[in-house]
Amino acid sequence: MARRLFYVPQVRREEAELTGDAAQHLVRVLRVEEGQVFEISDNQHLYLATVTTARKSSVVFKVTERLPDQAPVPEVTLLASLFKFDHFEWLLEKATELNVARIVPVIAERSERGLDQAAPKRKERWERILLEASQQCRRMTLPVIDDPVKLAAAAGMLATHKVLLDEMRQGPPLTRLTMQAGDSVALLLGPEGGWAEREREMLVESGWKPWNVGPNVLRAETAGMAALSTIALISQLE
Numbered sequence: 359m360a361r362r363l364f365y366v367p368q369v370r371r372e373e374a375e376l377t378g379d380a381a382q383h384l385v386r387v388l389r390v391e392e393g394q395v396f397e398i399s400d401n402q403h404l405y406l407a408t409v410t411t412a413r414k415s416s417v418v419f420k421v422t423e424r425l426p427d428q429a430p431v432p433e434v435t436l437l438a439s440l441f442k443f444d445h446f447e448w449l450l451e452k453a454t455e456l457n458v459a460r461i462v463p464v465i466a467e468r469s470e471r472g473l474d475q476a477a478p479k480r481k482e483r484w485e486r487i488l489l490e491a492s493q494q495c496r497r498m499t500l501p502v503i504d505d506p507v508k509l510a511a512a513a514g515m516l517a518t519h520k521v522l523l524d525e526m527r528q529g530p531p532l533t534r535l536t537m538q539a540g541d542s543v544a545l546l547l548g549p550e551g552g553w554a555e556r557e558r559e560m561l562v563e564s565g566w567k568p569w570n571v572g573p574n575v576l577r578a579e580t581a582g583m584a585a586l587s588t589i590a591l592i593s594q595l596e
Contacts, residue, residue: 361406362388363397363496364419365489369405372421374398381417390417401499403427428498432593433459433542434586437512439466439549440473441578443480447487449579454491454501456586461488462515463506468551477506509557513564517544521589522566523581525552529568532588543589547582 364384366374376384384390390412398407398419404427407419436458438449446463453461465474484503492500518541521532525548537543546566553561562568571584 361395361397363399363404363493365493365500366398366400366419369398369400369403369421373410374400374405374407374419374421376417376419377415382414384417385412385414395422397425397496399498404498431457432537432589434589435460435462435515435517435542435544436547436582436586437462437464437515437544438547438582439464439509439578440469440477440506441550442470443473443476445577445579447484449582450484450487450503451491452579452583453586454488454497455495456583456590457497458501458586459499461501461503462512463504464512464546465506465508466549467509467554467557469549474506481505510560512546513561513566515544515546517542519543520564520566521545521585522558522561522568523547523571523585524558524568525575526558526568529570532569532571532585533592535569535589535592537589537592545582545585545589547578547585550578 366376368374390409392409392412394409396407398405404425405421406423406425407421409417410420411418434457436453438446438461440446440463450461463477481503488501488503519535521543523546546561571581571588576584
């Protein structure tokens with residue numbers, strides 16, 4: 359059975375500590391006890407560690423072994439136009455499982471009204487979703503989620519490959535994308551209402567290339583998962 363993974367602020371002198379709500383959750387909900395062995399990550403490396411203290415106020419881990427680092431993966435940034443939060447949060451969870459490095463919520467012309475104002479209040483919840491998904495899939499590092507930005511700012515994102523997803527299903531199949539070691543990918547996902555024509559033109563002028571992920575019109579979150587899965591597979595084949 360795979361060991362649980364927990365994230366810690368730092369590993370210092372072969373020890374790490376969780377306090378506050380994190381410690382309470384481990385002790386009261388997960389029933390962590392002294393002597394149990396888990397994997398921990400300081401968001402840089404993985405370690406095998408034994409619990410030496412398990413209180414509601416403090417859980418202390420003693421590192422017994424540094425584990426091999428996970429194989430490098432392409433740096434993928436998901437720029438996702440805001441849409442209904444229940445669907446958006448599902449996207450966050452699944453993007454984390456597919457090793458996205460950074461998520462940038464984007465305010466597009468056809469984003470549902472009010473979401474841009476409500477989004478900042480959700481950031482703490484979104485970070486918790488990313489943490490829980492990362493622990494579940496046992497990835498070595500946590501993804502980062504930015505504050506929402508307007509599309510014009512998102513358009514200036516730098517990446518080796520700037521992938522534009524469009525409900526018009528323009529461009530070649532994403533399976534034809536070729537990647538090399540060290541490449542980075544920025545994936546721009548439109549809102550539920552689709553891109554406005556002037557947005558599409560601005561993005562193409564800014565270096566974004568349309569790609570398609572199949573013959574059907576997909577929901578925003580489905581298109582995002584299809585694209586991220588394809589990129590993950592391509593990176594393994596290169």
